[in-house]
Amino acid sequence: MSKNKSSESVKVVVRCRPLSRKEESSGPAGGIVQMDLRLGQVILRNPRAPPSEPQKTFTFDAVYDANSKQRELYDESVRPLIDSVLAGFNGTIFAYGQTGTGKTYTMQGAWLDPEKRGVIPNAFDHVFTHISRSQSDKQYLVRASYLEIYLEEIRDLLDPNHTNARGLELRENPDTGVYVQDLTSCVCKSIKEIEEVMNVGNQARAVGATDMNEHSSRSHALFLITVECSQPGPDGRKHIRVGRLNLVDLAGSERQAKTGVQGERLKEAAKINLSLSALGNVISALADGRSGHVPYRDSKLTRLLQDSLGGNAKTVMVATLGPAPQHYDETLTTLRYANRAKNIQNQPRVNEDPKDALLREFQREIARLRAQLNYRKWRSKQKNEQMEGESWDGDREKETEGEEDEEVEKEAEEYVKLEEQRLEREKEAIRGDEYMVAEEKQRLLGEKERMMVDLRKEQEATEQLTAKYKAMESKLLVGGKNIIDHTNEQQKMLEMKRQEIAEQTRNEREIQQQMLAQDEETLELRETFTSLQQEVEAKTKKLKKLYTKLQCIKAEIKDVNDEHVKSRQELEQTQNELTRELKFKYLIIENFIPPEEKNKIMNRLIFDPEEDQWKFQPLVPAERSMKKRPASAVGYKRPLSQYARVAIAMGGHSRYRAENIMFLELDVTPPNTTLFDRSKDAELNQSPSLDNSPTKEKGIRKSHSW
Numbered sequence: 001m002s003k004n005k006s007s008e009s010v011k012v013v014v015r016c017r018p019l020s021r022k023e024e025s026s027g028p029a030g031g032i033v034q035m036d037l038r039l040g041q042v043i044l045r046n047p048r049a050p051p052s053e054p055q056k057t058f059t060f061d062a063v064y065d066a067n068s069k070q071r072e073l074y075d076e077s078v079r080p081l082i083d084s085v086l087a088g089f090n091g092t093i094f095a096y097g098q099t100g101t102g103k104t105y106t107m108q109g110a111w112l113d114p115e116k117r118g119v120i121p122n123a124f125d126h127v128f129t130h131i132s133r134s135q136s137d138k139q140y141l142v143r144a145s146y147l148e149i150y151l152e153e154i155r156d157l158l159d160p161n162h163t164n165a166r167g168l169e170l171r172e173n174p175d176t177g178v179y180v181q182d183l184t185s186c187v188c189k190s191i192k193e194i195e196e197v198m199n200v201g202n203q204a205r206a207v208g209a210t211d212m213n214e215h216s217s218r219s220h221a222l223f224l225i226t227v228e229c230s231q232p233g234p235d236g237r238k239h240i241r242v243g244r245l246n247l248v249d250l251a252g253s254e255r256q257a258k259t260g261v262q263g264e265r266l267k268e269a270a271k272i273n274l275s276l277s278a279l280g281n282v283i284s285a286l287a288d289g290r291s292g293h294v295p296y297r298d299s300k301l302t303r304l305l306q307d308s309l310g311g312n313a314k315t316v317m318v319a320t321l322g323p324a325p326q327h328y329d330e331t332l333t334t335l336r337y338a339n340r341a342k343n344i345q346n347q348p349r350v351n352e353d354p355k356d357a358l359l360r361e362f363q364r365e366i367a368r369l370r371a372q373l374n375y376r377k378w379r380s381k382q383k384n385e386q387m388e389g390e391s392w393d394g395d396r397e398k399e400t401e402g403e404e405d406e407e408v409e410k411e412a413e414e415y416v417k418l419e420e421q422r423l424e425r426e427k428e429a430i431r432g433d434e435y436m437v438a439e440e441k442q443r444l445l446g447e448k449e450r451m452m453v454d455l456r457k458e459q460e461a462t463e464q465l466t467a468k469y470k471a472m473e474s475k476l477l478v479g480g481k482n483i484i485d486h487t488n489e490q491q492k493m494l495e496m497k498r499q500e501i502a503e504q505t506r507n508e509r510e511i512q513q514q515m516l517a518q519d520e521e522t523l524e525l526r527e528t529f530t531s532l533q534q535e536v537e538a539k540t541k542k543l544k545k546l547y548t549k550l551q552c553i554k555a556e557i558k559d560v561n562d563e564h565v566k567s568r569q570e571l572e573q574t575q576n577e578l579t580r581e582l583k584f585k586y587l588i589i590e591n592f593i594p595p596e597e598k599n600k601i602m603n604r605l606i607f608d609p610e611e612d613q614w615k616f617q618p619l620v621p622a623e624r625s626m627k628k629r630p631a632s633a634v635g636y637k638r639p640l641s642q643y644a645r646v647a648i649a650m651g652g653h654s655r656y657r658a659e660n661i662m663f664l665e666l667d668v669t670p671p672n673t674t675l676f677d678r679s680k681d682a683e684l685n686q687s688p689s690l691d692n693s694p695t696k697e698k699g700i701r702k703s704h705s706w
């Protein structure tokens with residue numbers, strides 16, 4: 001199943017948006033982010049620090065400044081990934097950054113302006129253009145899904161009504177990894193169709209939100225494209241490759257304020273950032289390489305992206321920045337986050353012939369329908385032959401499959417027409433036959449009429465079959481056909497050239513980065529000193545350089561420490577608040593809930609590791625597992641009622657423990673303190689005394705049965 005076992009690191013690119021008009025007018029002049037496009041470096045200036053403090057420099061696979069074009073980013077950083085997906089790899093692109101820094105702009109952009117179309121529309125173009133230009137022996141099936149994670153719940157954006165109140169669930173398959181159960185997936189045959197799918201999802205996303213901006217800054221949107229491609233291999237069999245592409249627009253990375261909120265609001269605030277902080281922990285664990293445990297299971301997002309981070313996928317992360325000085329802290333955090341992600345190693349491999357390929361199912365179904373149609377064709381041919389007594393042209397057998405489809409339809413129609421005419425003729429003949437008895441005539445006519453009805457039914461069935469067959473087949477895209485009209489040679493050449501340029505830029509940058517790194521190492525080796533003085537000078541220069549580097553690293557350590565202290569304080573605060581909540585709940589439980597009720601509830605609780613939640617065991621066993629109520633019969637126990645079963649399941653009320661048995665107990669009348677009537681004294685003296693111990697009394701036991 002695997003072809004390429006080599007590992008490769010996550011590609012990280014950084015993009016900075018231009019200063020907005022508001023920021024330009026309000027803040028001090030200029031941004032705090034500088035970029036060296038040639039070297040792929042970001043230089044960050046701390047607006048609050050004295051000018052003497054060294055600036056922070058980070059190096060990435062590529063950087064895009066405020067003047068960068070959407071197309072540049074796509075050609076250089078995304079195109080190779082989409083090509084891999086088309087070749088059967090898994091691919092992920094995710095946009096990470098503070099709200100308002102251009103995540104959605106980068107992923108989606110302005111759809112109507114060709115210059116401003118983002119990664120997603122460009123990827124649509126790319127996929128369908130590739131299919132239209134591929135060889136005609138390839139068959140493709142493209143599917144799209146769109147979901148959103150909000151407050152740790154997964155919402156299907158293509159079918160928002162279907163989703164139950166608690167959201168969709170994640171499941172794991174040993175072959176294909178983690179997937180979302182019951183997620184809608186739409187087969188798309190063209191760019192237009194897949195764009196429509198995206199639109200439907202975007203609308204659903206907006207409908208659920210009261211404030212779209214706030215909603216999008218708190219939820220993660222995942223657009224999933226699956227491209228299945230079948231191609232005959234050298235062994236003559238059709239092989240299927242499946243590429244899955246995740247396009248992820250993450251929630252805003254800024255810290256959600258947790259201070260001063262309580263109860264539900266606190267839980268909500270904690271949940272909003274759960275996925276992102278879990279993502280951060282996963283990235284840290286992977287980048288570190290030392291910790292064995294990677295906490296993928298901590299959130300829905302990290303479980304869904306499990307393959308993309310340290311697994312079977314090629315991944316590109318686009319970190320977005322804003323240049324405004326007031327967001328220095330957030331920008332620095334984003335850069336650090338991105339810097340860490342660079343160290344993650346993935347092991348991408350081609351997904352070949354997976355068991356769950358939908359394309360295979362489609363091909364089987366199409367083959368089945370074709371066989372049915374061919375059978376019908378053969379049958380109609382046989383009948384025709386019988387009828388007309390002439391053989392059909394032998395060369396019809398040599399038709400190609402495509403022509404065959406149309407022929408099948410035509411022949412079927414022809415046959416039906418001829419057959420109808422024949423029946424009509426026969427009917428006429430019967431009517432015109434003067435020697436036939438009226439009854440016999442009627443019978444024969446009725447028979448012909450029935451044959452006519454049968455014929456029509458059969459025709460209808462064939463039509464339905466043909467329609468189904470066509471619908472199925474149209475879903476498969478075949479290479480070599482022009483789905484898009486603009487694929488002329490010139491355009492192709494232009495794209496190739498653009499690709500080449502992008503490749504070159506990438507290589508150039510890599511070489512530059514390598515040179516820079518080597519420069520420092522070889523400095524010493526290259527230098528031969530003629531005089532002592534020269535040596536001192538050179539060494540002083542080097543010392544200075546190293547000293548600045550040391551200062552930088554020291555500052556970095558201090559920053560990281562500060563950050564840890566801050567996040568620790570925040571966590572402690574959250575913990576304190578949650579402990580307070582917990583104590584409050586305990587107080588209520590202890591004072592207002594009877595202990596036996598509490599125990600009953602505790603006994604019914606089970607932990608669901610799949611959902612990471614405590615759940616109640618169902619009180620009543622599922623319908624199917626319930627036995628049929630036995631019929632009462634003499635000598636048998638009375639059947640248990642539903643109510644009694646529930647009571648038993650809950651730990652039992654004394655009443656039900658006594659179910660079905662005789663309960664023998666002395667029915668003691670309380671001692672009577674009133675004086676008895678004298679006239680009854682005699683009777684009283686004869687009757688046994690009630691004050692005595694009940695064990696002596698044999699005659700007044702009473703039996704109960706419930």
Ligand code: ADP
Nearest residue numbers: 016017018097098099100101102103104105106
């Ligand atoms: P996010 O999704 O990260 O919250 P948006 O993508 O909504 O941010 O961007 C916020 C605003 O900034 C939008 O109006 C968008 O048009 C603008 N913007 C973002 N990036 C760029 C860019 N590279 N060039 C021009 N405008 C941009």
Ligand code: MG
Nearest residue numbers: 103104216217
């Ligand atoms: Mg957004």
